[in-house]
Amino acid sequence: MYKMVPLFKCTSMQAAIDFYTGVLNFKLKYSQASASDGVVDIIADGAELQLTVYESPTLFKSVANVWVNDVDSLFNLYVSRGLDITGKENSPVHLGPVDQTWGNREFYVTDADGNTLRFCQE
Numbered sequence: 001m002y003k004m005v006p007l008f009k010c011t012s013m014q015a016a017i018d019f020y021t022g023v024l025n026f027k028l029k030y031s032q033a034s035a036s037d038g039v040v041d042i043i044a045d046g047a048e049l050q051l052t053v054y055e056s057p058t059l060f061k062s063v064a065n066v067w068v069n070d071v072d073s074l075f076n077l078y079v080s081r082g083l084d085i086t087g088k089e090n091s092p093v094h095l096g097p098v099d100q101t102w103g104n105r106e107f108y109v110t111d112a113d114g115n116t117l118r119f120c121q122e
Contacts, residue, residue, distance in 0.1 A: 005041075006064035007050045008115040013040060016051045019111055023081045025074070061114040071097045071121040075107050083109065097121075 010016035014035035020026040020042050026049065029041035039052045047066055068074055075097050079085065088094035097107045103122065110116045 003048075005048045005050055006062060007052055007055070007059075008062050008064075008111070008113070009055050009059040010051050010053060010111070010113050010115075012112075013037065013051060013053050015112060016040075017042075020049070020051070023078055023083050024109065024117070025077075061116075063116045063118065065118045065120050067120050067122075069121065071105050071107055071119050074119060078109065 008016070017028070017035055017040060021028065025044045026042040026047075027044065029043045029048065033040045038054045039050055042049050042051065044066075045068075049064065075083075085095050091108070092098055093106055093108045094110065097105050099105050105121045106118055108116050108118050
Protein backbone atom coordinates (compact mmCIF):
# COMPACT_ATOMS: atom_id res chain seq x y z
CA MET A 1 0.00 0.00 0.00
CA TYR A 2 1.24 3.47 -0.85
CA LYS A 3 0.42 6.75 0.84
CA MET A 4 1.35 10.03 -0.79
CA VAL A 5 1.95 13.14 1.28
CA PRO A 6 2.49 16.33 -0.75
CA LEU A 7 5.21 18.71 0.40
CA PHE A 8 4.59 22.45 0.11
CA LYS A 9 7.49 24.86 0.53
CA CYS A 10 6.65 28.05 2.40
CA THR A 11 8.57 31.24 3.10
CA SER A 12 7.05 31.73 6.57
CA MET A 13 6.13 28.67 8.61
CA GLN A 14 3.99 30.78 10.97
CA ALA A 15 2.01 32.31 8.11
CA ALA A 16 1.52 28.88 6.52
CA ILE A 17 0.35 27.30 9.79
CA ASP A 18 -2.01 30.23 10.40
CA PHE A 19 -3.50 29.89 6.91
CA TYR A 20 -3.90 26.12 6.81
CA THR A 21 -5.18 25.75 10.39
CA GLY A 22 -6.98 29.09 10.75
CA VAL A 23 -8.71 29.45 7.38
CA LEU A 24 -8.68 25.90 6.01
CA ASN A 25 -9.64 22.77 8.00
CA PHE A 26 -6.16 21.43 8.71
CA LYS A 27 -4.81 20.70 12.18
CA LEU A 28 -1.28 20.03 13.36
CA LYS A 29 -0.60 16.30 13.20
CA TYR A 30 1.76 16.48 16.17
CA SER A 31 0.75 18.69 19.10
CA GLN A 32 4.36 19.65 19.85
CA ALA A 33 4.89 21.06 16.33
CA SER A 34 5.52 24.78 16.05
CA ALA A 35 6.47 27.51 13.61
CA SER A 36 10.10 27.15 14.67
CA ASP A 37 10.22 23.68 13.07
CA GLY A 38 11.61 23.34 9.56
CA VAL A 39 8.94 20.81 8.61
CA VAL A 40 5.40 20.62 9.99
CA ASP A 41 2.83 17.91 9.23
CA ILE A 42 -0.81 18.95 9.00
CA ILE A 43 -3.90 16.77 8.59
CA ALA A 44 -7.60 17.06 7.70
CA ASP A 45 -10.06 14.17 7.43
CA GLY A 46 -7.48 11.64 6.29
CA ALA A 47 -5.59 14.09 4.05
CA GLU A 48 -2.01 14.89 5.01
CA LEU A 49 0.32 17.65 3.90
CA GLN A 50 3.83 18.65 4.92
CA LEU A 51 4.88 22.29 5.09
CA THR A 52 8.59 23.08 4.91
CA VAL A 53 10.93 26.03 4.91
CA TYR A 54 13.72 23.72 3.74
CA GLU A 55 14.32 22.33 0.24
CA SER A 56 15.45 24.03 -2.92
CA PRO A 57 14.53 27.68 -3.47
CA THR A 58 12.84 26.55 -6.72
CA LEU A 59 10.40 24.13 -5.04
CA PHE A 60 7.53 26.65 -4.86
CA LYS A 61 4.16 26.26 -6.60
CA SER A 62 3.20 22.67 -5.89
CA VAL A 63 -0.32 21.34 -6.52
CA ALA A 64 -2.36 18.70 -4.66
CA ASN A 65 -5.90 17.42 -5.26
CA VAL A 66 -8.08 17.09 -2.14
CA TRP A 67 -11.19 14.94 -2.63
CA VAL A 68 -14.13 16.04 -0.48
CA ASN A 69 -17.86 15.31 -0.18
CA ASP A 70 -19.25 18.86 -0.43
CA VAL A 71 -17.12 21.50 -2.15
CA ASP A 72 -19.81 24.18 -1.89
CA SER A 73 -20.13 24.04 1.89
CA LEU A 74 -16.38 23.84 2.31
CA PHE A 75 -15.81 26.87 0.08
CA ASN A 76 -18.40 28.88 2.01
CA LEU A 77 -16.77 27.89 5.30
CA TYR A 78 -13.33 28.97 4.09
CA VAL A 79 -14.66 32.32 2.86
CA SER A 80 -16.35 32.86 6.25
CA ARG A 81 -12.96 32.25 7.88
CA GLY A 82 -11.26 34.87 5.74
CA LEU A 83 -10.27 33.14 2.49
CA ASP A 84 -9.42 36.05 0.21
CA ILE A 85 -10.73 35.51 -3.31
CA THR A 86 -10.01 39.03 -4.55
CA GLY A 87 -7.55 39.39 -7.38
CA LYS A 88 -8.65 36.05 -8.87
CA GLU A 89 -10.93 37.45 -11.61
CA ASN A 90 -9.07 35.51 -14.34
CA SER A 91 -9.53 32.21 -12.52
CA PRO A 92 -13.21 31.36 -11.94
CA VAL A 93 -12.22 28.16 -10.12
CA HIS A 94 -10.60 30.36 -7.42
CA LEU A 95 -13.80 32.44 -7.06
CA GLY A 96 -16.07 29.52 -6.18
CA PRO A 97 -16.94 25.93 -7.05
CA VAL A 98 -17.12 25.26 -10.80
CA ASP A 99 -18.60 22.31 -12.67
CA GLN A 100 -15.69 21.09 -14.80
CA THR A 101 -16.16 19.55 -18.24
CA TRP A 102 -14.62 16.28 -16.95
CA GLY A 103 -17.45 15.86 -14.44
CA ASN A 104 -15.93 17.12 -11.19
CA ARG A 105 -17.07 20.12 -9.17
CA GLU A 106 -13.94 21.96 -8.01
CA PHE A 107 -12.50 25.08 -6.43
CA TYR A 108 -8.89 26.00 -5.91
CA VAL A 109 -7.10 27.68 -3.02
CA THR A 110 -3.62 29.08 -3.62
CA ASP A 111 -1.52 30.08 -0.61
CA ALA A 112 0.81 33.06 -0.35
CA ASP A 113 3.70 30.98 -1.72
CA GLY A 114 1.85 29.85 -4.85
CA ASN A 115 1.02 26.32 -3.67
CA THR A 116 -2.46 25.21 -4.72
CA LEU A 117 -4.97 22.84 -3.16
CA ARG A 118 -7.59 21.72 -5.65
CA PHE A 119 -10.74 20.73 -3.74
CA CYS A 120 -12.62 18.21 -5.90
CA GLN A 121 -15.98 16.47 -5.70
CA GLU A 122 -17.18 13.83 -8.14
